[in-house]
Amino acid sequence: MFARSGGGRREFLKVAASGATLAALGETPRVASAAIRARNDRPRLALIGAGGQGTWDAISASRFGDFVAIADVDRAHAERARDHDRIGKKQADIHEDYRAILDRDDVDAVIVGTPDHWHTKICIDAMKAGKDVYCEKPLTLTIDEGKKLRQVVEETKRILQVGTQQRSDHNKVFLLAVALVRSGRIGKIRKVTAAIGAGPSSGPLPPETPPPGLNWDLWLGQAPMVDYTPKRCHADFRWWYEYSGGKLTDWGAHHVDVAHWGLAKDDTGPTTIEVERAELPVAFKDGWPEASDRYNTATTFQIKATFADGVPLIIRDDTENGALFEGEHGKIFVTRDRIDLEGGAVAGLYRDPVPESLLRELRHGKPLDGHMENFFACCADRGKPAADVWSHHRSLTTCHLANIAIRLGNRKLTWDPEKEAIVGDDQANAFLTRPQRAGYEVVA
Incomplete structure (x- = not known):
């Protein structure tokens, strides 16, 4: 399973998404809690x-x-x-x-x-x-x-x-990666990359009559009233800022979440957001698309989100989908079908599983059950779920900030994670919320 590179003493380990991952965690699969x-x-x-x-x-x-x-x-x-x-x-x-x-x-x-x-x-x-x-x-x-x-x-x-x-399923490869990072196996983290793929663009999409049985007004909800086109609806809603955030929220919700989780940033956020490159499929003015007949979310991008401790999180579209943690003693790359480990610090993974106490902490005290099973276990005992609102809000905030920066012409943003506000930029702060149609307002 181990192989040495030709020019050095770097050790390299690939763990497939299988029962072997759980063995590395010192756990065995459970059928039901x-x-x-x-x-x-x-x-x-x-x-x-x-x-x-x-x-x-x-x-x-x-x-x-x-x-x-x-x-x-x-x-x-x-x-x-x-x-x-x-x-x-x-x-x-x-x-x-x-x-x-x-x-x-x-x-x-x-x-x-x-x-x-x-x-x-x-x-x-x-x-x-x-x-x-x-x-x-x-x-x-x-x-x-x-x-x-x-x-x-x-x-x-x-x-x-x-x-x-990803916090529960996929044979726990993400849990293993996070546990290894949190337990210091690759030393101090120097950089994290969340690769989430590029977004699509479209040509002009002419309006059509909504199909029988679809309440288009109700589907739109808080979003502005516009003519129906099939590419605004169902699976393709992701590529319109009116209803989603493109790849930055669709897949960012997964891999940016893993990055926050591994860095123990579940209760905070970055302090700066910088757009190193980004492309939008239509022209924007003051943060709003000037064309309404085609997709409008970012197609390609590279974002640098830097935390208060100086660790940068890179969100990009052009490398293999997954999360890469780079530390002073090695690297850990994780995606849904495997985890790749580089460096002598992780070579003893099977001889020295990560601590049981850390696994329990990462699961809020719950066993290594599946995601839906974790939900129903929490419904029964009122415990904290594996993917809770506090951590998700923080990781998705990073994704939303990236979109705001892109929409405003690749503007650098300074974020105060304690006050949860953009510093010194009233126009950008206006995008922390959205105009909502009467009758569909989101009220706490």
Whole structure:
């Protein structure tokens, strides 16, 4: 398994995403946590947003609870989930408006798989209605929304698990990487890189008539009223700033999160954001796209986010998707199918597993269960989930700041992570929130 490079004494280790990863952690896989196995009753669930990712999340959740209701503004999506043999089982009620679900006493928890611009409002409304929530990433459209969510979680004491499953799944390769960094195996960290891939562009997208069964006004929610085009809707919403943040929030929610986690920055953020290069597919003026008929999120980029201790986090599109930690004694690269380790400091990984106490700390005291199982375990014992709102808000803040800097002409931003404000730049601070259509405001 070990090989030496021809010109030096560097040792190199690749750990595939398999049971071997857990062995390196000194753990063995678990089928189900005691908290879940001990429950005689199964939670009653509702699915809000039954598109592709919502469907996958619901299938995973169906191992632990039973769906009694489904809501989607696209009736075809709702009916498909209702008739699915793992989700609605042809018995669940379907609704167009998610608020009908929150009024029900027979719903314990909701799974939210809507487009990004709906996440925060639905999560807040659900938690205020007494429901626990599993919500897809990225959790927010703006930094202000993250602060509101954090406030409501603290006030309601509901469980909110973010769908950043790299904190739990993929055979724990990300947990292993973070544990190795946190335990000092590669020494002081000099730089971290989060590679998240480039975004797409499009040609002109002419308006069309919304298909039957799609409530386009309700789909838009807080976003501005515009004519329907299929490429604004469903999976392609990610490439419009009106509804998402492009690759910087879509995949940044994963690998920037891992970078924050490894650096122990779950409760803080960078102090400066610098755009080293970036391209937008349309012209922008004062932070807003001048064309409305095509994708508008960044296609390529390289961002340098520097923390108070001087460690830079590079977010880029042009190297292999994953997170790279570079330390004084070696490197650790992790992606979903493997972890690569370089340097003598990690050569004894199997002989000297990372400390059990650290693994427990990284999991908030929970066993190494899957992401959805972790959510239901926390619903049962009211513990802190693996992907909590506090850490997610901080890592996504870095992603949002990168987008703000790009939208404002690649402007350097100075960020105060304590006050959560951009220093000395009123125009940039205005982008910490968004204008919202009447009737769809996000209110904590």
